Amino acid sequence: MPDIKHFNPDIVLDDALQVFWRQGLPTTGIQALVTATGVSRSSLYATFGSKDGLYAAALGRYIAQHSIPAFAHLSSAASGLTAIEEFFSGLIEVRCSGPVAGWGCMVTNAYAGPECTAPGIHTLLEEHHTMLEGAMRTALGTAEDLGQLQPDSDLDASAAVLATLAYGVNLRSRAGADAQALTDTVAAALAPLRAHPSPPQEHRPQ
Secondary structure, three states: OOOHHHOOHHHHHHHHHHHHHHHOOOOOOHHHHHHHHOOOHHHHHHHHOOHHHHHHHHHHHHHHHHHHHHHHHHHHOOOOHHHHHHHHHHHHHHHHOOOOOOOOOHHHHHHOOHHHHOHHHHHHHHHHHHHHHHHHHHHHHHHHHOOOEOOOOOHHHHHHHHHHHHHHHHHHHHOOOOHHHHHHHHHHHHHHHEOOOOOOOOOOOO
16 A cells, blocks of 8 residues: 555545545445555545545535536526526436436535534535525526516525525435436426516507
């Protein structure tokens, strides 16, 4: 095993992240992390303090690599509701197909586990939620400017609902929910927000 001076902590975090994401903190033993990272138990503890410390660092890396870019894209998009639809479409695709299908979201998994009460982890989760809800609120503001929303829509409440829906998609996908069913659920949640198209005006003969 390499000692503490001869391994790259970023690579170790990437390897540990995969294990924690798939298995969660409570069911991941230190030996599984030693095997996945190729780093000795003593070196992992010397660098990250404990298994919990390694988990918190891996969770922070997950948020930086996966969550923050997605939220930034959602916030900066100029298409309003379309951007929100695309956000959920991408989320469902990743959760239901490909190499990490069935793993859920590492953040949502943490919310559902006992680790969510640990102070450092709780802070990461709350910061993540603030970013997610803020990105939804920004996209809804764009949608309002584009005339895509019902008049007098409560943007703050709607952003909170959509953020909670994202967690629900993550949990249901981990339980094996069908991608189409999740897509239909998202469509149903967005439908009440949409502005109704103006009815065509009748042209009466003069």
